[in-house]
Amino acid sequence: MTPAPKSNNTTKKRKYKPRNPPWPDQAVIGWREDEFNNLVQNFGLSSDWGVQFPTPNSTALDAPPGYMSLYAHFFREGNFHLPMSKFIGEVLTGYGLRISQINALGLPRITHFEFIFRANRVEPCFEKFNVFYFVTYTSGFYSFSSCTTGVHPCSRDPPKSPHGWKQKFFYIRHGVVPLDMHYRAESEGVPRVNVLVDFTEQEWYKVLTRKVTPIIQLEERVLVAAGMSMLWAPQNPRGFPIYRYQGKGRWCHGCCCIT
Numbered sequence: 001m002t003p004a005p006k007s008n009n010t011t012k013k014r015k016y017k018p019r020n021p022p023w024p025d026q027a028v029i030g031w032r033e034d035e036f037n038n039l040v041q042n043f044g045l046s047s048d049w050g051v052q053f054p055t056p057n058s059t060a061l062d063a064p065p066g067y068m069s070l071y072a073h074f075f076r077e078g079n080f081h082l083p084m085s086k087f088i089g090e091v092l093t094g095y096g097l098r099i100s101q102i103n104a105l106g107l108p109r110i111t112h113f114e115f116i117f118r119a120n121r122v123e124p125c126f127e128k129f130n131v132f133y134f135v136t137y138t139s140g141f142y143s144f145s146s147c148t149t150g151v152h153p154c155s156r157d158p159p160k161s162p163h164g165w166k167q168k169f170f171y172i173r174h175g176v177v178p179l180d181m182h183y184r185a186e187s188e189g190v191p192r193v194n195v196l197v198d199f200t201e202q203e204w205y206k207v208l209t210r211k212v213t214p215i216i217q218l219e220e221r222v223l224v225a226a227g228m229s230m231l232w233a234p235q236n237p238r239g240f241p242i243y244r245y246q247g248k249g250r251w252c253h254g255c256c257c258i259t
Helices: 009-016 033-042 072-076 086-095 106-119 126-132 203-210 220-225
Strands: 067-071 133-138 141-146 169-173 250-252 255-257
Touching: 033 072, 067 072, 086 106, 086 126, 106 126, 106 141, 106 203, 126 133, 126 203
Parallel strands: none
Antiparallel strands: 067 169, 133 141, 250 255
16 A cells, blocks of 8 residues: 655645735743833833733734733833823824834934924924934834935934843733824835925024934933923922933023033
């Protein structure tokens, strides 16, 4: 009797393996619940927002219905806070991205941009951000790189990619970010938006490129001064937020100004 031919397991694996995965890296949760609890407390994440620590072996894609994933790095090194600023929402909407699709290097560029604009009393907007940055895509996540052709930089010393940031996530209700955020599939390509005309002649462009600042983690009171956080409270009645970098800084008429 002729033996039955052996099954080709390799062929079967290739058959069901997606050629171009449309999802981000499915990193399994890799931080402790006590770290999560400290984040919740330190950044004022309300229990009304349904903040949840994922179960073991969960990924960022396993958020329950009506929930989304956020990464701890957004808050710690990314200068991100909830409630989210209107400007961040404009950038996400302008490019057609969901906040959970932004990587650990992308969000600090948005928050730094908002900070330097507000520090110089210039209202930030998506069209101005699009002058200085363009969208990139790597390993399922979107980020932003500085434009180098015909544009002076507005930032320097970009952050380096932190180790293990994809494993430090949690779940929170969609309604906390009141936007109809589009989940951009890889097949849609990287978004490209036309740049403002004659931006080099605008006063805001001259102000923003006059003194280039590093992308760093800012103190809480600095973000409060810029209107990007509501967490800070003075230790005494005469206390006020102040921006300091390398030992220098000052407070100026309700807004932090770089000196």
